[in-house]
Amino acid sequence: MIAYIIRRTLYAIPILIGVNLLTFVLFFVVNSPDDIARAHLGVKHVTQDAIEKWKAERGYDKPLIINERAAGVEKITGTIFFEKSLALFAFEFGRSDDGRSIGQEISTRMWPSLAIAVPTLIIGIGVAVSFALLLAFFRGSYIDLWGVVICIIMMSVSGLFYIIGGQYLVGKLWHLVPISGYDVGVHGFKFIVLPVVIGVIGGLGAGIRLYRTFFLEELGKDYVRTARAKGLSESRVLFTHVLKNAMIPILTGVVVILPTLFMGSLILESFFGIPGLGSYTIDAIQAQDFAVVRAMVFLGSVLYILGLLLTDISYTLVDPRVRLA
């Protein structure tokens, strides 16, 4: 088992190198640091001095890959590729445009993100599984048919509509909770309720529909026929046998996204003014803060690969039939 985990971890290395190279090409080769400086400082009326100053402030005043002027190891280490790209492997994200440490920001901002993302995930799965079980129980009937149609209708509504509508109804019209903001501890509860509820509702249609197909797939299997043949009631078949087996694909689907929960939700966080990583990213995109965007791209990929790794491991844990080969 440990050998398997080590091997799977080693597989992740070439992928991370690929992501790193890709971000390097995207952020430094497609447009040279000069171009980026010029775009930042305003394209017209910008002097070469201003560009050099901008680059020096951010450490972009070095050659891209090979530093001809330096000697020895410096030839490699004194370059943008080494300082900005390879440093990501050591989780050294550098500084954002306003001079703050990105690593520091990430470690403080991930908690508000988690405060929204974790309850949304847990409640979302609970609600979706319950409804999906209901539809699977009444499969083929009008309840099932219309349930699926309602799911499709819910999926067809833009996520922005849920957020704007929810803020308008609950926050502005009924004054139940503040429209946006964040606080820690017990006082923070009133800020979290609405984003969580909206997050759950937004994902409900797709979730119910997906889990329903999982249940229906299990219902067609041989062990279900055996269970019925020995005289178990339909509800018992569904709630004990089918539910247990269908939890395997459901939970492994959840494990993939567990690490990425740290990243938070871009849209929810920025609408509700939650100081998490999602709103951090969105602010960086809108301010064209490339250092932050680059850091988030790399961090997101690392977390995603971690998720894949966890999924593989959890598969082998819950289903012994999956060989470790």
Next chain:
Amino acid sequence: MPFQPVILWTDALIFLLLALVIAFILIARRREHLRAPWREVMRSKMAMGCLVVLLAYFTLGLLDSLHFRPALPSADASNGRVDYSTEVLSVLDLAAAPLRSRVEKTYSAPFAAYSYARETVTRLDGTQVREFPRLQFGGAHLQDPAAERGRDILLRSLRALLVGGIIWLLSGALLVALLARRANTPFRLMLANIMRGRTAIPWHVMLYTSGAMMLLAAWCVALSGAYHILGTGKVGQDVFYEAIKSIRTGLVIGTLTTLVTLPFAMLGVLAGYFRGWVDDVVQYVYTTLNSIPDVLLIAAAILMLQVYMANHPDQFDTIALRADVRLLFLCLILGITSWTGLARLLRGETLKLREMDYVQAAVALGAGHAAIIRRHLIPNVMHIVLITMVLSFSGLVLAEAVLSYVGVGVDPSTMSWGNMINSARLEMAREPMVWWLLLAAFVFMFTLVLAANLFSDKVRDAFDPRLRKL
């Protein structure tokens, strides 16, 4: 010539896509194994009803893709030289010319005769008052809006519905007559069969859906002549016109994304055919791309495009071209984040197909790799591409709105539902609320996405043999 045709990049690709889909339909008609699942789709009432709605959207989108530059009224027409306007218009703009030109000063509510914002008006006697001024165009024909408006709207609605109903009856009768002639049955028998739903294809559902659409269209056309039926936006533009123009943007993103990524997805065919190191490389590339969160990759790529455009203004001389290149690039980058799924499907299918007898026979006959891939593999995986396009369409239309919100969507000068929502969001706090922009964008988007989702649901059912037995 009174106009000069302009073919934007996305226009060319849209018509290429249209040609491909028509070619596919012609091929599929002759092959039973491709035809059977589609026949099942065509028998579904829900799917055909949705198809009518989708076709209506596509017609508007296609009309909006025929671009041209109108000739300017020149001072001396004698020397034969004609100057063309720098403004790129479409056929749809021509049809909706009154909507485009009737611009108010600022916001106004749907069917309003008065502006949303107070203005200082100087009366005839010289006194100045703050009041809501009358709109320049919306309800301008009314003497006393408060008293006349309700009656006027009702009368116009009734007249519009009457006209719409007549058009529907005539076109419906024409369709039934055509069907009767093709089936060689008397008109009345055909009509009775259709009305009772006894035809293989649910024509009655299509007739009712198109009837509802025609009544709605007639109503919109008639009333938008005298009012702003969905209000006006910040700079006084007609919101109904904006929503209609946004259809093309949504369709381009929803369909071209799959088309643009076809070359990448074909790597999946190569991987499945050659296996070995080609397979390893392709799988490595798509795992790497897949591991970057979609929104971040899109954001990074669009930001880089912005920087590039800012530094090379000479390559993008007109606003229309700039906006179009950005739209195409957005499709491309959206495709790059989503081609991995399609490539994986194509790889799996090719792995299966390459062991088929006819491929083995082609190998035995000495056909080269290129010939086998072109003649035997690609035609047989094209249906997967089409299904993927249908299934991913609605998600892409919704994604456009979110990306525009993040600030990495279409160009701000392109009319799109995302841009409409984005601009309205800033006005949320105003009292009374400016709700009509949001409503228009969400309703137009919801109708399109719902129709596409219900249609693709049936397509999925028809093609997925596992679900068919349930």
